[in-house]
Amino acid sequence: MIRLIRPYISFDEVEQDLRKVFDSGMFTRGENVVGFADELATYTGARHAFLATSATTALWLCLKRLAVGPGDEVIVSDFSFPATANVVEDLGARPVFADVCPDTFNMTPEALKAKITEKTRAVIFVDALGNPSGITKIAEICRENALPLIEDAACALGSSEAGQRCGNIADMTCFSFHPRKLLTTGEGGAVTINNTDWVAWFNRKLSHGGEGMRGYGLDFVDYGYNFRMSETQAVMGRAQLKKLDDIIAERNEIRDAYIQQLASAGFTVQGHGPEVVHNVQSLVFRIPEGCDRDTLITRLREVGIETTLGTYALSATTYYHKRYNDVQPVASRLQDTTLTLPCYADLDVEYVCEQLVGLVTKRK
Known part of the structure; x- marks a missing residue:
């Protein structure tokens, strides 16, 4: 895996x-x-x-x-x-x-x-x-x-x-x-x-x-x-x-490699401001329109790739929705349409991207 x-x-x-x-x-x-x-x-x-x-x-x-x-x-x-x-x-x-x-x-x-x-x-x-x-x-x-x-x-x-x-x-x-x-x-x-x-x-x-x-x-x-x-x-x-800055630089290079290979398939990476250094703690993309994120996670696991959602819309969780009924639309949409991808040294980015693009293309 x-x-x-x-x-x-x-x-x-x-x-x-x-x-x-x-x-x-x-x-x-x-x-x-x-x-x-x-x-x-x-x-x-x-x-x-x-x-x-x-x-x-x-x-x-x-x-x-x-x-x-x-x-x-x-x-x-x-x-x-x-x-x-x-x-x-x-x-x-x-x-x-x-x-x-x-x-x-x-x-x-x-x-x-x-x-x-x-x-x-x-x-x-x-x-x-x-x-x-x-x-x-x-x-x-x-x-x-x-x-x-x-x-x-x-x-x-x-x-x-x-x-x-x-x-x-x-x-x-x-x-x-x-x-x-x-x-x-x-x-x-x-x-x-x-x-x-x-x-x-x-x-x-x-x-x-x-x-x-x-x-x-x-x-x-x-x-x-x-x-x-x-x-x-x-x-x-x-x-x-002691080595955190080197880790961050490496993860940004991996992020760039993913962007290059996934952009044409309609994946959009989480953006950041012009004066921001992002440590790429999690590498998260918005999936192409019409895709089902949960299906992508399941299919990728079947080919040995662990992925998960971006994170949660707190206002849409069962507890907070029932308690306050104040669901925020953008966060709720992101909860359903973001995908976290593997990111670390020696990762075969090309393989992950091939599988991901293949699943999206097959859907079309």
């Missing part, structure tokens, strides 16, 4: 550092966790980075920092994985879905402005499939309306717009290190911020509300959670961060 993605890490790369962790017996809150957080901050350009158990817990924590709760509304990009809205729902607030651009798949300024009310407490902009196109304009609108901006950059480590990397644009930015991401720690996530006044709060909340020492233990000055990353995970993250 030609898989969608292969992790960009091998055991040989981390064996020596993992052995040091095992020899030390320090599996949490050690030098690798500290080092990885510092390196993430440096890489993104943010002042501070905090490691977490996932992008989901990172998003949830950001909303807690803003005291989002019942009666509040949070405007959310509609084309995303459900975690983006679930964290809002879990805190008793309402996710208000903003429709997206049919080219970039990202929240549009017009959709955001139309959704702002006196109940709006924050905005979550999603870098759809790693693409941050439009976030600079969204950040400007948020500033004009005194609304905190959270960037769901789960897929976007290494991407940038107008010379600023994701992690250094919004008030708070959340990353994922899930196995489908370009940098994986198995599971895991991170938050980056520039507000130094928030540092102590994030440190406390990530570690049960404890800080400093009182007698022989921590002084628990607040309530908090165990959202900490382990030392072994941090070892994996540090190894991949």
